[in-house]
Amino acid sequence: MKIYTKSGDKGETSLVYGQRVSKHSARVEAYGTCDEANSMIGVAVSFLPTNEEWTELLQTLHVVQTKLFHVGAELATPPGKKVGWPIQEEDVTYLERQIDQMDAQLPPLTNFVLPGGSPAGATLHAARTIARRAERNAIAIQENEEVNPTVIKYLNRLSDFLFVAARFVNQTTGKSEPTLHQKQ
Numbered sequence: 009m010k011i012y013t014k015s016g017d018k019g020e021t022s023l024v025y026g027q028r029v030s031k032h033s034a035r036v037e038a039y040g041t042c043d044e045a046n047s048m049i050g051v052a053v054s055f056l057p058t059n060e061e062w063t064e065l066l067q068t069l070h071v072v073q074t075k076l077f078h079v080g081a082e083l084a085t086p087p088g089k090k091v092g093w094p095i096q097e098e099d100v101t102y103l104e105r106q107i108d109q110m111d112a113q114l115p116p117l118t119n120f121v122l123p124g125g126s127p128a129g130a131t132l133h134a135a136r137t138i139a140r141r142a143e144r145n146a147i148a149i150q151e152n153e154e155v156n157p158t159v160i161k162y163l164n165r166l167s168d169f170l171f172v173a174a175r176f177v178n179q180t181t182g183k184s185e186p187t188l189h190q191k192q
Contacts, residue, residue: 034152035083038145042080045142045166046073048135055128056177065173068106072169075099079159083146087153095162103165110176119187121171125178129185132174139167 053069056062078093085091123133143163149155178184 034145034149035086038142038149039080039083041138041142041145042076042083042163045135045138046076046080048131048138049073049076049170052128052131052135052177055126055131061180065176069173071102072166075102075162076166079142079162082156082159083149091156095156095158097158097161100158100161100165103162103169107165107169107172110172114172114175114179119189121175122186122188123174125174125185126181126183129174129178129181129183132170132177133185136167136170136174139163139170143167 049069049072053066053073056066058066075095079095081093082091082095123137124130125133140163143160143166146155146160146163150160175185
């Protein structure tokens with residue numbers, strides 16, 4: 009099987025089940041943005057050590073990447089068609105547990121955090137902003153077509169998770185983010 013099909017050379021692509029749409033359609037934009045966020049998480053993972061101290065976070069990020077792939081697949085499925093791996097409330101709850109677990113180990117926020125810190129932490133901050141865009145794109149679809157509301161909830165919680173994960177990574181590596189200092 010060749011990696012290139014040439015079927016998209018005229019600006020169209022296929023959704024799940026084969027429906028052809030413009031590569032600029034809201035659905036393609038949404039699942040493409042999920043792919044961007046997923047790729048950025050992969051970059052962050054590549055910066056993390058693989059020793060025992062990082063095992064739990066690496067496993068969590070693997071779960072998150074898998075679920076984000078499922079979110080993209082769900083957004084690529086046309087209305088009225090069966091979704092292969094629907095996002096469910098327990099997926100949102102999983103993120104919330106991970107957020108709470110990491111946040112309990114962090115000092116309270118006293119200033120706005122500017123993205124930065126370690127390479128992995130800064131990359132997780134970038135992934136967070138992409139997840140927010142994916143959420144906005146999913147909401148744009150919802151204005152005209154049905155979208156599983158749990159997908160939108162998952163994307164919202166994902167950006168929260170990525171923010172806390174970035175702070176956690178930066179604290180653990182000893183490379184904290186800069187903060188925004190208000191004018192005195």
